[in-house]
Amino acid sequence: MPPLSARFASMQDFYRFHFLSDGYPGRAEPDGTVFAHPIYGTYVLADYAGQLERQRTAELESALRTVAHAAVDRMEDHRGALAFWYDADPVRSARLYERHYSGLTQGYYAVELYRAGTLLGDTALLDAAERTFASLLVPVQEGGVYFENARGSTICEVPQHPNSWILNGWMSSLASVRRYAELSGSAQAQETFAASALSMADLLPLFDDPALRTSLYGLTGFTYLRLVFDTVPTGLEDLVLVVPGEADVQVAATGVSRWQTFVLDGDMAGTTPTSRTVRLNAVLSIATVGGGNALEATVVADRPVRVVLEGMKGEYDPRSSAPVRSQWVRLDDATTEAARHRVRLAIGDEIARAAAYPTNFVKEIDGLNVNIYHGVHIRRLREIGAATGIQEMLDWADTWADYVDQWPSMSIYEGLAMRDFRTGRVTPLSEWQG
Numbered sequence: 001m002p003p004l005s006a007r008f009a010s011m012q013d014f015y016r017f018h019f020l021s022d023g024y025p026g027r028a029e030p031d032g033t034v035f036a037h038p039i040y041g042t043y044v045l046a047d048y049a050g051q052l053e054r055q056r057t058a059e060l061e062s063a064l065r066t067v068a069h070a071a072v073d074r075m076e077d078h079r080g081a082l083a084f085w086y087d088a089d090p091v092r093s094a095r096l097y098e099r100h101y102s103g104l105t106q107g108y109y110a111v112e113l114y115r116a117g118t119l120l121g122d123t124a125l126l127d128a129a130e131r132t133f134a135s136l137l138v139p140v141q142e143g144g145v146y147f148e149n150a151r152g153s154t155i156c157e158v159p160q161h162p163n164s165w166i167l168n169g170w171m172s173s174l175a176s177v178r179r180y181a182e183l184s185g186s187a188q189a190q191e192t193f194a195a196s197a198l199s200m201a202d203l204l205p206l207f208d209d210p211a212l213r214t215s216l217y218g219l220t221g222f223t224y225l226r227l228v229f230d231t232v233p234t235g236l237e238d239l240v241l242v243v244p245g246e247a248d249v250q251v252a253a254t255g256v257s258r259w260q261t262f263v264l265d266g267d268m269a270g271t272t273p274t275s276r277t278v279r280l281n282a283v284l285s286i287a288t289v290g291g292g293n294a295l296e297a298t299v300v301a302d303r304p305v306r307v308v309l310e311g312m313k314g315e316y317d318p319r320s321s322a323p324v325r326s327q328w329v330r331l332d333d334a335t336t337e338a339a340r341h342r343v344r345l346a347i348g349d350e351i352a353r354a355a356a357y358p359t360n361f362v363k364e365i366d367g368l369n370v371n372i373y374h375g376v377h378i379r380r381l382r383e384i385g386a387a388t389g390i391q392e393m394l395d396w397a398d399t400w401a402d403y404v405d406q407w408p409s410m411s412i413y414e415g416l417a418m419r420d421f422r423t424g425r426v427t428p429l430s431e432w433q434g
Contacts, residue, residue: 002063004047017044023066024074038084038101041071042108049115061120068116071109072128079142081135082128084109090257095158097257103145103155104169106135107176114183133180133189136173149245150289152199160259162243162285165219167207168373170200171380178387197384201392206286207377208396212316213403213410214358215377219287221355222258224312225295225347226328227278233336235300237271239263241282242296242344245289251280258322259283271300284352293347299336308333309345313354318361318416319369323354361416365426368417374400375421405434 001019008015017040018028025044026034048064075082083101090097110133117125136155138144140163145156147163155177157169174196181189207216227236241249241261255262264279284293299305309331314323332345359377361369378397385393401421407413408429417428 001066002048002051002059004044005051008043008047015040015043020070022070022073023063024070025067036074038074038086039105039108041067041074041084042105042112045071045112045116046108049112049119052119064116065120065122068113068120068122068125068128072113072125075128075132078135079138079144080131081138081144082131083135094257095160095164095259097255097260100143100159101135101145102157102169103136103173104157104176106132106145107155107173107180110136110180111176111183114180118183129180129184130186133177133184133186136177137188137192151245151287152202153196154199155196160220160283161249162220162246162283163287165203165287167200167215167218168376168380170196171376171384174200174384175380178384194388197388197390197393200384201390203287204381204392204396208399209358212358212412213406214371215374215400215403216356216358217360217373219356220283220285221322221352221357222281222283223314223323223326223351223355224264225280225282225331226310227273227280227295227297227345228308228310229273229276229278230306231301231303232273232276233299233301233305235271235298236268236273236278237298237300239280239295239297241284242294243285243288244291244293245287246285248296249283251282255281282347284347284355286349286352286356292349293352295345295347296342298340298342300340301336302339304336306333306335307343307345309347311347311351313351315354316358316412318371318413321360321362322357361413365417365419368426368428369415370417370419370426372419374404375419378404379421401434404432408432 016028017025018034020026024036025040026036029035044067048060052060052064075084085099085101088098110129113125113132114129117129137146140147140159145159147154147156154170155173157166174193177189177193206219239251249261252262261282267274267278310328311331312326313329314326317324331348334343359371359373361371363370363372378400381393381397413429417426420427
């Protein structure tokens with residue numbers, strides 16, 4: 001295969017590209033295996049297409065065609081669309097707790113396959129690009145990535161329940177949909193871009209954290225809850241997390257990831273509590289419709305039982321990807337009035353807001369803890385806002401850019417760095433020039 005451009009060559013230690021026998025670019029792992037990461041094909045397609053646009057050679061044409069068809073061959077039909085699936089891998093990433101495809105990756109493929117098909121005059125690739133774009137419109141209820149409710153519509157980077165509203169993934173997906181509309185002339189792509197951009201603009205206030213002067217990564221977060229009974233009930237049935245505006249989340253008996261809602265090991269034997277305390281891991285949302293998160297269950301007992309709901313509330317630490325210094329706080333209580341009594345316990349907005357975590361500085365680059373995503377939010381808002389004429393997006397971009405100018409004087413951000421949304425350079429906040 002022809003060499004990649006200087007940009008990728010300089011980052012080979014990070015990407016570790018290794019071409020598989022069919023020409024698909026995988027990632028060489030430390031144990032000697034090669035992982036066919038679904039998104040890697042988009043990087044190489046973009047690189048080879050860019051080289052081919054600058055200098056047309058038979059070698060680059062062959063390489064672009066090989067990688068494009070290798071990627072398509074690895075995709076699967078889903079509801080008439082094409083999707084490159086991610087296997088469940090909660091060890092690699094906690095959000096990857098079940099098999100899925102990604103709106104971000106699919107958007108990139110729709111653009112790059114169409115671009116390759118145009119450069120090569122390959123109608124099969126143009127058809128594959130159209131079917132890849134179609135995957136973005138498959139509803140999450142049908143195993144897709146398109147989520148819509150009273151809050152609006154979004155293309156999910158990772159489909160989750162409740163919907164995560166991951167902002168940078170949504171922005172990147174929309175940017176790809178817009179680019180696909182420009183390349184292909186698709187009216188459906190343009191309509192999807194415009195409608196989802198309006199939804200994003202309406203939701204932006206929820207992504208704002210004025211106290212910390214930053215933006216949120218998404219609108220969900222995990223925390224621990226516990227039900228404390230004054231006496232052990234004989235049964236606790238149909239335990240659900242209620243997120244108004246979405247389908248109820250059935251609380252699973254076990255889980256493999258903090259991004260699932262489940263009972264902690266040992267606290268239940270089937271539907272019977274093993275003690276007076278039942279602990280849960282719960283994924284809460286601040287994007288509810290007409291009410292806050294709640295926990296519902298049917299308590300079975302031969303006498304009245306009082307139950308108190310408590311939750312773990314933590315604090316923000318810029319060097320952590322989840323709340324720290326968490327403490328139990330009382331949320332709600334109820335007393336059963338019959339042998340089988342349905343209780344609804346309010347979780348409250350305060351603890352959900354604490355769980356929905358702001359952008360952090362966990363990523364290390366050149367020995368510095370760097371905030372990557374806040375800058376992406378600003379840059380993408382300006383891009384999408386300019387394309388749509390939605391003034392709210394441009395206003396929020398300015399507000400969040402002003403936040404960065406305040407970071408050097410805030411003690412919580414001392415010693416940290418920012419990826420400049422204007423230049424892409426990593427800059428210590430002590431050297432930041434607004």
